Amino acid sequence: MSEPFDKGDDGGGRDRAAHGERWNADLAAYALDALDPDEKRAVEQHLAGCETCKERLHWMTPAVDVLPATVAPQSPPPALKARIMDVVERESALIDAAADPDREVRGADRPRTRKGFVAGLSLRPVLAGLGVFLLLAAAIAGYALRDGDGTGGEQPAEVFTAKAERPASPATGRLEVSGDTGMLHVANLPPISRDEVYQAWIQDKGSAGGSVHASSVFVVSGAGVGDVAIPAGLSDARRVMVTREPKGGSEHPSENSLLTAEID
Amino acid sequence: MAAATDPSTARLERLADEELMAHVDRKDPLAFEVLYDRHGGAAFSLAYRIVGDRNGAEDVAQEAFLSIWRSNARFDRARGSVRSWVLSVVRNRAIDALRRGGSRAPKLDQDDDAVLAARPAEEATEDEAIRRETSRELRGALESLPDDQSRVIELAYFGGFSHSEIAEMLSMPLGTVKGRMRLGLEKIRVQIAESISAEGVLELT
Numbered sequence: 001m002s003e004p005f006d007k008g009d010d011g012g013g014r015d016r017a018a019h020g021e022r023w024n025a026d027l028a029a030y031a032l033d034a035l036d037p038d039e040k041r042a043v044e045q046h047l048a049g050c051e052t053c054k055e056r057l058h059w060m061t062p063a064v065d066v067l068p069a070t071v072a073p074q075s076p077p078p079a080l081k082a083r084i085m086d087v088v089e090r091e092s093a094l095i096d097a098a099a100d101p102d103r104e105v106r107g108a109d110r111p112r113t114r115k116g117f118v119a120g121l122s123l124r125p126v127l128a129g130l131g132v133f134l135l136l137a138a139a140i141a142g143y144a145l146r147d148g149d150g151t152g153g154e155q156p157a158e159v160f161t162a163k164a165e166r167p168a169s170p171a172t173g174r175l176e177v178s179g180d181t182g183m184l185h186v187a188n189l190p191p192i193s194r195d196e197v198y199q200a201w202i203q204d205k206g207s208a209g210g211s212v213h214a215s216s217v218f219v220v221s222g223a224g225v226g227d228v229a230i231p232a233g234l235s236d237a238r239r240v241m242v243t244r245e246p247k248g249g250s251e252h253p254s255e256n257s258l259l260t261a262e263i264d
Numbered sequence: 265m266a267a268a269t270d271p272s273t274a275r276l277e278r279l280a281d282e283e284l285m286a287h288v289d290r291k292d293p294l295a296f297e298v299l300y301d302r303h304g305g306a307a308f309s310l311a312y313r314i315v316g317d318r319n320g321a322e323d324v325a326q327e328a329f330l331s332i333w334r335s336n337a338r339f340d341r342a343r344g345s346v347r348s349w350v351l352s353v354v355r356n357r358a359i360d361a362l363r364r365g366g367s368r369a370p371k372l373d374q375d376d377d378a379v380l381a382a383r384p385a386e387e388a389t390e391d392e393a394i395r396r397e398t399s400r401e402l403r404g405a406l407e408s409l410p411d412d413q414s415r416v417i418e419l420a421y422f423g424g425f426s427h428s429e430i431a432e433m434l435s436m437p438l439g440t441v442k443g444r445m446r447l448g449l450e451k452i453r454v455q456i457a458e459s460i461s462a463e464g465v466l467e468l469t
Contacts, residue, residue, distance in 0.1 A: 025442035028449045034420035034427045063452040065348040067421050068310040068355070070403040076308035080322050084329050085297055091333070092293045187364060221323045225364075227331070 019052065027057050031064045087219055162186065162240070162261035171224070173242070175261035180235040184242070186259060189224040192244055198226070199245040201253055202233045210238050217249040237263050273298065281346035285339050288332075296333055303347055304329070307354045314358035314422050315365075324361050328354040359424030405455045413448030416441050 162173025241257035287295030
């Protein structure tokens with residue numbers, strides 16, 4: 001493939017060269033994700049209307065895509081795949097169960113399921129009612145709200161800091177609210193057992209402190225990091241809280257909040 | 265690796281990445297497992313290269329794959345391959361982890377060959393030998409760049425530094441940093457084109 005903005009100087013070549021001179025270095029920095037936010041926006045605005053620069057960026061992108069292949073290969077530990085697939089299987093089972101609440105999900109009933117990951121998992125004892133079923137499904141589907149990987153989508157309207165409620169707790173968080181929905185990003189939450197999950201709660205602005213409603217359940221990485229979609233209920237929310245709950249979530253908080261985002 | 269005896273898995277394993285993503289979109293855990301089997305190694309390797317320790321790399325890879333699983337797979341084939349997309353998610357997560365940890369010291373002096381030599385012998389399978397050789401060749405391409413070009417590219421891609429941070433770090437004008445990024449990427453791009461024309465295809469696994 002020939003390189004866009006080659007040095008040719010046939011009719012209009014000088015203009016092309018000047019255009020390339022202006023944008024090529026910015027495009028390289030953009031491809032490397034090395035521009036400051038204002039410059040990045042300027043490049044994206046320019047790209048929206050410049051086919052030549054789009055072509056140039058398209059030509060240059062493989063040079064960035066190849067960079068991961070320059071690192072020394074490492075074999076991931078088998079436990080990593082087991083942990084990831086464990087979460088995937090659990091969430092898949094919850095989605096299936098939300099679509100068909102009467103279905104009791106057991107490993108033997110799910111031939112497409114990897115043996116051992118959800119064998120014996122019954123949702124009836126762990127989910128406290130259809131409301132939680134639907135909420136979980138909405139929450140999982142709500143991950144589509146997230147735009148954490150810089151690949152496009154709407155920016156959150158407002159961002160609130162979530163603070164630890166326990167002394168000396170390093171837990172932190174950030175709540176991004178867009179209308180009635182949002183995304184809670186947490187870090188440094190303490191480890192939990194396989195029989196527990198974290199659960200988000202929404203306290204509304206009603207009188208007498210406002211009532212507390214169950215929201216999404218989630219798990220975190222070994223470093224206590226996780227993201228959870230809040231699929232509804234934030235337009236009238238006073239605060240969002242996080243507690244540790246039995247697997248499947250609860251209808252009412254089992255403990256005081258570990259992490260709270262005040263929405264004011 | 266996913267169970268080869270499962271016919272569903274065997275069928276999924278025959279799909280191209282882009283076709284596989286349609287199944288991942290439908291929240292098929294077996295399809296997701298195949299996706300992990302294909303790209304988990306590269307993802308972990310990249311995460312390890314950026315964060316510099318295995319525990320941190322495990323966390324990054326786990327966050328990245330769960331993000332992909334939960335995000336309704338916002339893969340856009342117009343933006344490149346599935347592998348490039350997966351690795352861009354991993355890279356973003358790894359850079360976030362570096363920033364959270366406050367340790368953004370660039371690991372530019374990492375001796376990848378020493379890392380490889382120190383690994384257990386049982387990991388040195390034939391496939392892995394090919395990957396290692398490919399990695400060495402590509403690393404050679406990066407290392408063949410003038411130091412000033414490879415340095416700014418590595419600081420940006422593996423260190424997560426912006427060009428203005430790099431300019432301050434290296435005490436050079438902003439325009440010089442961006443110019444070196446441009447020249448370096450152009451040379452890598454030309455080498456890729458030459459590799460493709462010489463060998464028909466560039467293996468990036």
